[in-house]
Amino acid sequence: MKLDSKIPSGPVQQKWDKHRFETKLVNPANKRKYEILVVGTGLAGSSAAAALAELGYHVKVFCIQDSPRRAHSIAAQGGINAAKNYPNDGDSIYRLFYDTVKGGDFRAREANVYRLAQVANNIIDQCVAQGVPFAREYGGTLANRSFGGAQVSRTFYARGQTGQQLLLGAYSSLMRQVGKGSVKMFPRREMLELVVVDGAARGIVCRNLVTGDVESYSGHAVLLCTGGYGQVFYLSTNAIASNCSAAWRAHKHGALFANPCYTQIHPTCIPVSGDYQSKLTLMSESLRNDGRVWVPKKKGDSRSPDTIPEEERDYFLERKYPSFGNLVPRDVASRNAKQMIDEGRGVGDTGLSVYLDFGDAIKRLGESVVREKYGNLFDMYHHITDENPYKVPMRIYPAVHYTMGGLWVDYNLMTTIPGLFCLGEANFSDHGANRLGASALMQGLADGYFIIPYTLGGYLASSKLPKIDLGHAQFKAMETAVAKRAQELLSIKGKRTPGDFHRALGHIMWDKVGMARNKKGLEEALREIPKLREEFWKDVNVTGAGRELNQTLERAGRVADFLELGELMARDALHREESCGGHLREEHQTPDGEAKRDDANFAYVAAWEHKGDDAAHALHKEPLAFEEVHLTQRSYA
Amino acid sequence: MTEKAKRNYTLKVWRQKDAHDAGRMAEYRAEGISPDASFLEMLDIVNEQLVRKGEDPIAFDSDCREGICGMCSCVIDGRAHGPGAATATCQLHMRAFEDGATIVVEPFRARAFPPVKDLVVDRSAFDRIIASGGFVSVNVGSAPDGNTHLVPHPVAEKAMDAAACIGCGACVAACPNASAMLFVAAKISQLSLLPQGQPERAARALNMLKRMEDEDFGNCSNHGECEAVCPKEIKLSNIARTNREFIRASVCSDE
Ligand SMILES: Cc1cc2nc3c(=O)[nH]c(=O)nc-3n(C[C@H](O)[C@H](O)[C@H](O)COP(=O)(O)OP(=O)(O)OC[C@H]3O[C@@H](n4cnc5c(N)ncnc54)[C@H](O)[C@@H]3O)c2cc1C
Ligand code: SF4
Ligand code: FES
Numbered sequence: 001m002k003l004d005s006k007i008p009s010g011p012v013q014q015k016w017d018k019h020r021f022e023t024k025l026v027n028p029a030n031k032r033k034y035e036i037l038v039v040g041t042g043l044a045g046s047s048a049a050a051a052l053a054e055l056g057y058h059v060k061v062f063c064i065q066d067s068p069r070r071a072h073s074i075a076a077q078g079g080i081n082a083a084k085n086y087p088n089d090g091d092s093i094y095r096l097f098y099d100t101v102k103g104g105d106f107r108a109r110e111a112n113v114y115r116l117a118q119v120a121n122n123i124i125d126q127c128v129a130q131g132v133p134f135a136r137e138y139g140g141t142l143a144n145r146s147f148g149g150a151q152v153s154r155t156f157y158a159r160g161q162t163g164q165q166l167l168l169g170a171y172s173s174l175m176r177q178v179g180k181g182s183v184k185m186f187p188r189r190e191m192l193e194l195v196v197v198d199g200a201a202r203g204i205v206c207r208n209l210v211t212g213d214v215e216s217y218s219g220h221a222v223l224l225c226t227g228g229y230g231q232v233f234y235l236s237t238n239a240i241a242s243n244c245s246a247a248w249r250a251h252k253h254g255a256l257f258a259n260p261c262y263t264q265i266h267p268t269c270i271p272v273s274g275d276y277q278s279k280l281t282l283m284s285e286s287l288r289n290d291g292r293v294w295v296p297k298k299k300g301d302s303r304s305p306d307t308i309p310e311e312e313r314d315y316f317l318e319r320k321y322p323s324f325g326n327l328v329p330r331d332v333a334s335r336n337a338k339q340m341i342d343e344g345r346g347v348g349d350t351g352l353s354v355y356l357d358f359g360d361a362i363k364r365l366g367e368s369v370v371r372e373k374y375g376n377l378f379d380m381y382h383h384i385t386d387e388n389p390y391k392v393p394m395r396i397y398p399a400v401h402y403t404m405g406g407l408w409v410d411y412n413l414m415t416t417i418p419g420l421f422c423l424g425e426a427n428f429s430d431h432g433a434n435r436l437g438a439s440a441l442m443q444g445l446a447d448g449y450f451i452i453p454y455t456l457g458g459y460l461a462s463s464k465l466p467k468i469d470l471g472h473a474q475f476k477a478m479e480t481a482v483a484k485r486a487q488e489l490l491s492i493k494g495k496r497t498p499g500d501f502h503r504a505l506g507h508i509m510w511d512k513v514g515m516a517r518n519k520k521g522l523e524e525a526l527r528e529i530p531k532l533r534e535e536f537w538k539d540v541n542v543t544g545a546g547r548e549l550n551q552t553l554e555r556a557g558r559v560a561d562f563l564e565l566g567e568l569m570a571r572d573a574l575h576r577e578e579s580c581g582g583h584l585r586e587e588h589q590t591p592d593g594e595a596k597r598d599d600a601n602f603a604y605v606a607a608w609e610h611k612g613d614d615a616a617h618a619l620h621k622e623p624l625a626f627e628e629v630h631l632t633q634r635s636y637a
Numbered sequence: 638m639t640e641k642a643k644r645n646y647t648l649k650v651w652r653q654k655d656a657h658d659a660g661r662m663a664e665y666r667a668e669g670i671s672p673d674a675s676f677l678e679m680l681d682i683v684n685e686q687l688v689r690k691g692e693d694p695i696a697f698d699s700d701c702r703e704g705i706c707g708m709c710s711c712v713i714d715g716r717a718h719g720p721g722a723a724t725a726t727c728q729l730h731m732r733a734f735e736d737g738a739t740i741v742v743e744p745f746r747a748r749a750f751p752p753v754k755d756l757v758v759d760r761s762a763f764d765r766i767i768a769s770g771g772f773v774s775v776n777v778g779s780a781p782d783g784n785t786h787l788v789p790h791p792v793a794e795k796a797m798d799a800a801a802c803i804g805c806g807a808c809v810a811a812c813p814n815a816s817a818m819l820f821v822a823a824k825i826s827q828l829s830l831l832p833q834g835q836p837e838r839a840a841r842a843l844n845m846l847k848r849m850e851d852e853d854f855g856n857c858s859n860h861g862e863c864e865a866v867c868p869k870e871i872k873l874s875n876i877a878r879t880n881r882e883f884i885r886a887s888v889c890s891d892e
Contacts, residue, residue: 051777066698067764069804070706086784122780129780131773131833133788133796140787159797164705168800172772179768187761210753239700276674278681279702380703383721383728386673449777497688499681543688548655549696549754552688 003256003607003622006410007111012097012628016115019411020454024461031056034460037204037219039191039246041068041174043167043441044424045225047448050173053182055453060217061174062189062206064241069171072227072239073444076163077284077377079147079155080127080441082120087144091152093117100439101629103149103329104404104432105581105597107259107605110628111411112429119450120442124156126449130169134158147437148285149329149636155438160284160376166441170448189215190554191246192485193478194222194253194420201250201420202468205478207486209554212547214482216475220465221419221456224250225448228403228425230263232562232569233514234506236400237269237282243558244565247407247426255415256607256620258408258428260565261573264435264582265515266401267333270384271353275503280399281384283356283377285437288326290361290370291394293317293333295354299344305355305393316340320592324636331434331582331595332636334398338515339593341397353395362390398515402440404431404582405572408607408622412455413447416607418463421456423447428605433581486546489556494539498556501536505529505559505566513570518586522574526567533563568608568617575619578602590633599631643669644736648683650695651743656752662741665695672732676719677702677709679731680742696755704728704868707803710810711756712743717807717866725805725868745810749817749853760806762852763820770844771824773833786832799826801869808863808871814855819863821849822879823871829882839886846883 008015008022026034034057038049041063049061063071083096097117101108128134128142134156135143144153158165177183188209195203195216203218229244230236251257268283294315296308316336318325326333337354346352362370367390371378378389385395407415407422409429414421424444431439508528512521536559544550579588579595580602588596597603605622646667653660667683674682677699684694700708709726713719719729734740742756750758788796802823809817825842828834834841850856857876864873 047777054776065700065706065708066760067707067804069764069767070700070708072701072706074706074803075701075703084783122778124783125780126775126777128783128786129773129775129833131796131828131831133793133800133827133831134783135797136788136790136793138790140789140793141784158800161705161797161801164803165797165800172767173775173777175764175768176772176774178764185764187764239706240702241700273673274671276671276678276682278675278678281703379723380728383704383724383730386730386732453777493691495689497685499685541688541691543691544693549757551696552694 001416001609001620003408003620004410005109005622006412007109008411012110012114015111016118023454023458026457026461028056032058034058035060035219036221036223036456037217038062038223038225039204040071040225040227040424041171042071042073042225042227042424043170043444044448045071045223046167046170046174047445048223048225048423048452049183050170050177051449051453052456053177059177059183060186060219061183062186062191064188064190064209066187068174068185068187069168071167072242073167073441074164075239076441077160077282078286079145079157079162079438080123080166081147081154081438082124082156082442083117083154084121084124086142087153089152091154095152096120096154098629099150100430100436101432102634103434103436105434105595105634106432106599106603106626106629106631107580107624108430108432109624110626115451116430116443116446119446122450123442123445127166127169130172132158132165132169145286146289146327148288148327148333149436157286160374163441166445170445192249192482192557194250195474195478196253196417197468197472197474200418200463200465203475205475205482207482210549212545212550214479216470216479218468218470218475220460221421223421223423223452224407224426225423226426228406229565230400230403232505232566233400233509234502235272235277235280235510237266237280240279243561245558245561247422248561248565250407250415250417250420252610253417255417255420256408256609257405257568258605258607259405259572260569260608261513261576261583262404262433262581263400264330264402264404265334265398267330267337267398268356268396269399270381271348271350271395271397281380282399282401283381283394283396285330287356287374287377290373291326291356291358292360293326293354293356295340295345295347305347321636328636329434329436334515335584335593337398348395353397355393356396357393358389359393402435404428404433404435408605412458413452414455414459419459421452423452433583483546485557486553489540489542489553490546492538492540492542494541496539496541498540498542498552498559501532501540502559502562504532505563508532509566513566513573516584516586517573519574522570525570526574529563529567529570536560536563571617572606572608576602576606641672643671644731646670646734646737647739649739649741652695652755653752655754660752670731672730674731675702675727676713676729676731677727696757698757699727702727705803707805710745710758710805710807712745712810714741717745717810718868723868723870725803728868745806747809747815749815750806750809762854763804763806763817765852766817766821766845766848767824769848770837770841773828774837788831792830796827796830799823799830799871799875802871803869805868807866807868809854811862811866812855813860813862814858816857817849817854818857818876819867819871821845822875825879825882826875829878838882842879842882842886
């Protein structure tokens with residue numbers, strides 16, 4: 001298989017314009033003849049569905065939750081980037097592009113990232129026009145703040161609820177189209193199979209989560225906007241229903257999976273407190289604008305933080321990275337926290353956390369200003385830990401947060417299956433080996449509002465897609481496959497719950513495919529995961545029946561797919577004999593513990609092909625060329 | 638690690654197989670629960686035990702588990718989202734319940750929220766209300782620069798206060814009339830405060846309120862129970878603003 005990224009020729013600044021001009025258009029009157037299936041209603045899915053319906057396409061939209069408004073994007077806190085340069089502090093499209101390529105540790109496609117930076121400003125305008133209540137300065141203009149990995153202030157925000165407000169904006173546009181009849185909404189549906197006819201994606205098979213019925217839907221193209229796979233770690237900041245199943249089914253039908261090992265561990269999360277825990281809660285990185293990260297200089301210092309004098313504290317990020325200080329990128333901040341803890345300088349009951357201290361900020365700005373900026377985050381922290389962060393420093397620890405890997409897509413966001421597109425966190429395209437803060441929201445909305453409306457049209461206008469109906473043999477085959485798999489899960493009647501297996505997998509992933517990886521651990525993971533998967537199919541207990549609301553069955557299906565994806569992640573991490581961004585191989589570090597890339601051998605996208613359940617994955621390489629941003633060792637010192 | 642003392646509870650939980658089943662209360666034991674566990678994590682523990690015994694676990698909705706998606710929806714000891722102030726069900730921790738307590742767990746009940754299973758109900762009426770007018774009609778591509786319309790800081794803050802609604806439906810569950818007024822008012826307020834919402838201001842108020850009625854929600858008669866349970870502290874003043882919007886739209890609109 002030859003990977004063709006379809007990156008347009010010419011200077012990076014002109015690629016997108018040129019491509020839009022060269023892409024065929026669908027005649028306005030013909031748009032309504034096309035039926036588009038959009039799976040997922042996060043920022044990517046909602047924005048795509050609304051934009052396509054506005055153009056006249058017929059759109060069917062699916063999501064797991066009871067309402068499209070509840071997609072995981074709702075939980076994003078900190079903000080969204082754009083190069084408006086309103087603060088006049090030196091920002092530009094080029095700088096946003098540059099920072100994002102560098103932040104991704106030179107493992108993203110320049111052309112995609114440039115396009116992302118180009119459309120970012122339109123996103124802000126669109127969201128403002130929808131009535132998104134972004135934070136404002138006293139003069140009434142839009143406010144900005146800084147985020148990690150940037151020295152300019154380019155992040156737009158709506159308190160600590162930016163994802164919520166952006167999603168509600170996209171959702172309101174989506175519901176407007178539902179009201180007009182151009183979008184039909186199917187909530188509480190889980191896509192469990194892709195239907196490929198004559199080599200093109202032509203439909204999906206879902207389980208109706210209320211009745212348990214297996215339902216088929218046909219269309220001229222399928223857009224997967226199904227989010228990331230961080231839940232493979234069991235504990236993550238993702239929502240409970242976040243999963244990899246839709247992408248994984250597509251992968252098994254021939255869509256390559258790119259860079260599965262690139263996962264982001266977010267530095268500022270509330271630490272784990274016990275084994276009952278079902279998720280980890282993020283404290284937005286925007287907190288690092290005003291909070292100072294420190295640990296005691298002495299090992300095992302168990303004094304309460306207010307009694308530790310200034311000179312006995314180690315503000316380790318400020319010490320090691322004087323120009324970026326507390327605002328270094330996430331991977332750097334996470335690794336340093338881990339290092340402090342490994343040195344025995346962690347704090348709290350478990351010793352598994354570091355301080356994020358607002359004492360100075362409260363002195364400097366006053367409690368009310370701090371409350372206005374971060375009030376809801378402080379409240380959230382207080383609720384969960386029963387500690388008041390206005391009085392005592394927060395305790396934070398890194399947690400799995402985002403997956404940069406995902407389905408391989410070309411410049412048109414199309415996977416290796418014609419007609420199957422992938423948007424948002426579910427694809428691999430823009431963040432390389434590490435995503436900068438406030439750029440996932442930007443990417444989801446860029447893909448949905450401003451990219452897919454053009455590239456999908458190009459595909460439709462240049463493809464012959466004969467009408468097919470739901471009686472087609474391929475639909476029947478996939479319906480049978482979905483029903484059979486549910487029956488199989490229900491009939492095992494073993495002793496362990498799907499949750500038991502999920503936790504066991506999470507332990508392996510966190511210990512061996514987590515923040516720091518090495519050959520020995522990865523090889524162990526590659527032995528342990530298949531073994532666990534085998535046990536799962538022999539010993540899982542799924543109660544209830546198929547034709548009813550059955551949350552145990554839903555969970556079991558998702559865990560079964562994670563048990564396959566987890567193995568591919570370990571394989572990818574093992575093959576990548578370098579460190580880059582969020583992927584740290586302990587064998588490949590600079591003397592001071594920074595990620596050491598090997599550009600001569602690994603400046604490529606690793607795209608894995610499924611060769612059958614009993615065969616090894618095949619690796620395909622898409623070489624990455626850096627024409628604009630020169631390959632350098634990242635430095636934030 | 639200093640272990641906090643584990644606690645034991647008796648749960649009385651509403652079980653209902655599907656929309657056609659009459660439903661009943663069932664009793665369960667929740668044992669060895671950490672006070673730092675969340676309420677839903679406590680239910681997870683009970684459910685895992687039920688699955689191990691081969692019994693049907695308690696169905697309940699949740700997703701973000703941090704109070705922002707609006708999916709979780711339990712009435713706990715007679716109060717929508719339970720005893721905490723300004724918290725959704727998922728943000729409640731077991732430290733709020735004394736060791737040995739009996740806890741009663743029921744679904745959000747309202748005519749407009751038909752039951753689905755156990756603690757799960759159908760809140761799609763909220764989506765239909767938004768589809769009737771809870772938006773600004775602006776197609777992708779046609780937006781002016783974000784700073785074209787200045788929004789005074791306090792107005793933006795007020796709009797944000799209203800926009801914080803998570804669409805959970807607790808206000809409906811708590812209202813003696815099962816009115817959705819607080820939910821509707823939050824959206825109408827947000828958009829009528831902002832310049833972007835002006836062109837459709839009157840139609841929006843009329844359409845959304847009409848739709849609320851058509852969906853079988855009750856009328857607002859100023860009980861204020863909604864505000865008391867709202868996890869996002871949406872203020873009753875939004876209802877007053879909405880009433881003004883309604884009068885303005887009915888009497889003196891040019892739209
Ligand atoms: C706590 C938190 C805070 C964050 N803060 C920020 C931030 O400040 N700035 C930033 O830029 N990014 C942030 N991120 C990252 C960002 O929120 C996500 O990457 C982004 O929202 C993903 O959007 P999405 O549309 O790709 O997918 P999601 O929002 O995850 O949506 C996935 C959708 O797919 C549906 N779905 C999944 N599988 C199926 C299936 N099989 N069948 C049917 N439907 C399915 C789901 O129901 C859902 O509707 C944050 C992430 C987290 C976890
Ligand atoms: S107004 Fe409050 S209680 Fe009602 S739906 Fe919104 S957040 Fe929930
Ligand atoms: S689960 Fe999302 S608000 Fe409770």
